[in-house]
Amino acid sequence: MKELTLELALKMLEAAERWARDIAGFQCSIAVVDKSGAVIAVHRMDGAGMATTDIAIEKAWTAVAFKMPTLMGSRWLDPRNIGKLIGDHAMGMIGRGKGRLCFIPGGIPVADEENEVIGAIGCSGVPSGVGDISDTTVSQAGITALYE
Amino acid sequence: MMNLEIAKKVLQTGIEKAKEMGRVCSFAVVDENGWLVALHRMDGAPTPTVDIARDKAWTAAAFRKSSSEVSRYGDPRAPGFGLNAQNWNERLTTIPGGLPIWDGTRLIGAIGISGETPKEDVIICQNILKDIFREERDLHPERRKPRKKYGRR
Numbered sequence: 372m373k374e375l376t377l378e379l380a381l382k383m384l385e386a387a388e389r390w391a392r393d394i395a396g397f398q399c400s401i402a403v404v405d406k407s408g409a410v411i412a413v414h415r416m417d418g419a420g421m422a423t424t425d426i427a428i429e430k431a432w433t434a435v436a437f438k439m440p441t442l443m444g445s446r447w448l449d450p451r452n453i454g455k456l457i458g459d460h461a462m463g464m465i466g467r468g469k470g471r472l473c474f475i476p477g478g479i480p481v482a483d484e485e486n487e488v489i490g491a492i493g494c495s496g497v498p499s500g501v502g503d504i505s506d507t508t509v510s511q512a513g514i515t516a517l518y519e
Numbered sequence: 520m521m522n523l524e525i526a527k528k529v530l531q532t533g534i535e536k537a538k539e540m541g542r543v544c545s546f547a548v549v550d551e552n553g554w555l556v557a558l559h560r561m562d563g564a565p566t567p568t569v570d571i572a573r574d575k576a577w578t579a580a581a582f583r584k585s586s587s588e589v590s591r592y593g594d595p596r597a598p599g600f601g602l603n604a605q606n607w608n609e610r611l612t613t614i615p616g617g618l619p620i621w622d623g624t625r626l627i628g629a630i631g632i633s634g635e636t637p638k639e640d641v642i643i644c645q646n647i648l649k650d651i652f653r654e655e656r657d658l659h660p661e662r663r664k665p666r667k668k669y670g671r672r
Contacts, residue, residue, distance in 0.1 A: 376562050377534075409566035413558040417522045421554035 373483060375403065375490035379517065380411040383481075383492055386516030387509050388416060391497065395504045399496030401513065402427040406489050408435050416496075423496040430478030430506070431493030432471050438488045442476035442507055477506025479514055521550040521620075521628035526557035529620075529630060529647055534561060536646045537634075544634025544643065547572040551626045553580040553610075561634070568633040575617030575640075576631025577610040583626055586617030587641070616640030620652060 380403040387401045398416040400423035405411055408431075415424050433441050447461035464472055478493040492513045499505040526548040533546045545560040545568035553576070560569050578586040590613035591597055615637040619629045630647060632640040 377559060381559075407566065409560070410558060410569045411560050413555060414523060414527075415554075415556045417524075421550075421552070424555040424558075 373489065375405050375411060375481060377411055380490075383513035383516050384412055384414050387492070387494060387513030388414060390512035391416065391494070391509045395497055395509060397497045397504070399494050399506065399509060400424045400427040401509065402431045402493045403513075404428070404431040404435055404491050404493070406435060406487075408432045408491075411490070419496045426473060426475065426495035427477070427493040429471050429473035429493070430475060430495060431491040432478075433468070433473050434478030434480045434491035434493060435488060436468065436472075438480055440476070440480065440507070441474050441478040441493075444474040445476050448474050475506070477510055479507065479510045481514060481517065521548065521556055523556060525627075525651075528651060530557055530559045532647050532650050533630070533632065533643060534559065536643050536650075537561065540639065540643070542635045542639060542643075544632050544640065545569045545572040547576040547631040548628060549573070549576040549580050549631070550628050551580060553577040553629070556628065564634045571612070571614065571633035572616070572631040574610045574612040574631065575614060575633060576629045577617075578612050579617035579619045579631065580626070580629035581610075583619055585615070585619070585641075586612055586631070587615035587637070589613050616644065618644045618648060620648065622652070 383403055384401050391397060391399050398418035400415040400419050402413045403411045410428055413424055413428060430441050437444060447464060477495055478491055480488045480491045483489050492510045494506040494509040497504060497506045497509055529548050530546045537544050543561040543564040545564050547558045548556050550556050555573060558573060575586045578589055582589050616633055617629060617631040620627050630644050632643050
């Protein structure tokens with residue numbers, strides 16, 4: 372699995388959609404990007420908000436650009452850390468990356484066997500804080516499909 | 520109403536058509552308001568084609584006509600002149616390759632294809648419409664009336 376192809380991307384999208392529809396019960400948008408951050412496939416489920424496609428793409432882009440889940444980056448933008456002497460915040464991130472950076476949890480990079488990042492998946496539209504149901508878990512469902 | 524099921528069918532057909540022709544492209548399907556529903560980039564298609572396909576689909580849905588026809592607004596004799604110079608929307612494009620999808624008299628969405636020459640993009644678009652929506656032409660029958668000529672009385 373050196374490269375993320377359209378076939379693999381669709382497999383991930385199918386699994387993530389099924390998870391979001393049958394288990395989470397929320398409509399959302401899911402995007403898959405390759406290792407350069409270019410979009411491979413985007414799906415918006417029926418009933419999902421119209422802005423969610425763009426946010427899903429941005430989450431996936433950020434995940435592949437930083438090679439880490441956006442959940443980890445969201446910690447940087449925690450306003451509770453502002454003003455602390457050794458504050459763990461990076462408010463300067465806001466507006467960087469030509470407006471494509473998005474540190475909302477929901478984007479996860481995809482790695483191959485050699486631990487090289489080959490792409491990312493991003494999801495938007497699921498309200499967070501409902502137990503295990505969140506954008507991140509929908510993306511995880513998509514990644515799990517790669518290893519089936 | 521556009522939904523993901525129709526959009527997936529459109530994209531699948533489009534990929535088959537492109538493979539038959541031996542081409543690689545990007546495909547975008549938007550709903551009746553121009554918002555993205557599904558987007559696929561075939562393996563090997565250049566990365567900017569994603570955005571161009573989306574722009575074409577947006578233009579086709581927003582103006583309810585094929586994206587190449589929007590260039591008519593660049594004609595100084597036409598009433599819509601100025602659209603091209605105004606640069607009011609980054610999605611506006613006049614490159615051929617975006618076609619609206621009609622269901623009877625209702626607009627349900629639009630397709631945008633980018634990747635090969637504009638002519639081939641339009642051919643793939645029309646083949647999809649013909650296959651799925653049984654449309655002989657890309658325009659709605661009511662809109663087939665001959666256009667008025669501007670500037671001359």
